[in-house]
Amino acid sequence: MRGKNEELCKRCKRPSCLHPKLCPNMNNDHTPLLDLYSKIREVKGIKRAFIGSGIRYDLFDSSPYFETVVKHHTSGRLKVAPEHTEDRVLNLMRKPSFTMFEELNRKFQHICRREELKYQLIPYFISSHPGCREEDMQALARKVLGKLHFTLEQVQDLTPTPMTISSVIFYTCENPYTVESVYVARTQEDKRRQKSYFFGGTLPTDSRQAQQSKRDNVTNKRDERSDRSKRTLNRKRY
Numbered sequence: 001m002r003g004k005n006e007e008l009c010k011r012c013k014r015p016s017c018l019h020p021k022l023c024p025n026m027n028n029d030h031t032p033l034l035d036l037y038s039k040i041r042e043v044k045g046i047k048r049a050f051i052g053s054g055i056r057y058d059l060f061d062s063s064p065y066f067e068t069v070v071k072h073h074t075s076g077r078l079k080v081a082p083e084h085t086e087d088r089v090l091n092l093m094r095k096p097s098f099t100m101f102e103e104l105n106r107k108f109q110h111i112c113r114r115e116e117l118k119y120q121l122i123p124y125f126i127s128s129h130p131g132c133r134e135e136d137m138q139a140l141a142r143k144v145l146g147k148l149h150f151t152l153e154q155v156q157d158l159t160p161t162p163m164t165i166s167s168v169i170f171y172t173c174e175n176p177y178t179v180e181s182v183y184v185a186r187t188q189e190d191k192r193r194q195k196s197y198f199f200g201g202t203l204p205t206d207s208r209q210a211q212q213s214k215r216d217n218v219t220n221k222r223d224e225r226s227d228r229s230k231r232t233l234n235r236k237r238y
């Protein structure tokens with residue numbers, strides 16, 4: 001996909017063709033893609049061709065693209081990446097509002113019910129992205145856990161990767177476009193606390209320390225038992 005008028009693109013200074021809104025010069029016509037899928041379905045010897053992930057639902061046009069993917073090109077689990085639920089974080093990611101994902105989810109469930117397909121939509125979320133505070137993770141957990149009809153299993157803590165705006169903000173704690181300061185969760189403790197919201201919340205530090213010391217005690221006792229049995233064995237040998 002590309003700009004309709006490429007001369008305009010050459011002079012363009014927008015950092016994204018999709019965010020905050022799809023550029024009117026963007027040619028998001030899905031017809032060639034649908035034609036290709038249709039040709040693939042005709043190829044003899046190929047039973048099914050699956051699309052597992054990578055769908056950009058903020059790029060959809062009015063064609064039946066999504067319906068075609070669900071009906072003909074889903075193996076049972078379709079992964080999509082809303083990444084977060086909070087606009088403050090999504091804006092820094094240059095991702096669309098979570099309501100767009102909720103709409104996609106509704107459509108997915110509707111198609112599955114109508115076609116009697118037992119498929120799952122697997123959303124992908126990320127914690128500790130620059131700009132994401134603990135209260136944003138609390139809000140995410142409130143909106144997602146036990147609320148929507150999907151399995152939450154694709155979750156990840158941010159790993160800064162080269163050549164991304166997220167990494168620039170991660171290292172500088174600054175939005176390079178607005179020069180505004182951005183909060184970044186950096187310590188292991190902050191990152192662990194954020195990630196724990198995917199699994200129902202976080203434990204107070206005291207409880208975590210108590211649990212760790214319980215684990216350490218178990219390990220120490222096991223080591224002591226092992227040492228004792230080694231000493232007994234050595235005595236028997238001599």
Ligand code: SF4
Nearest residue numbers: 003009012017023025
């Ligand atoms: S934002 Fe629009 S004009 Fe700019 S490069 Fe993308 S499609 Fe072209």
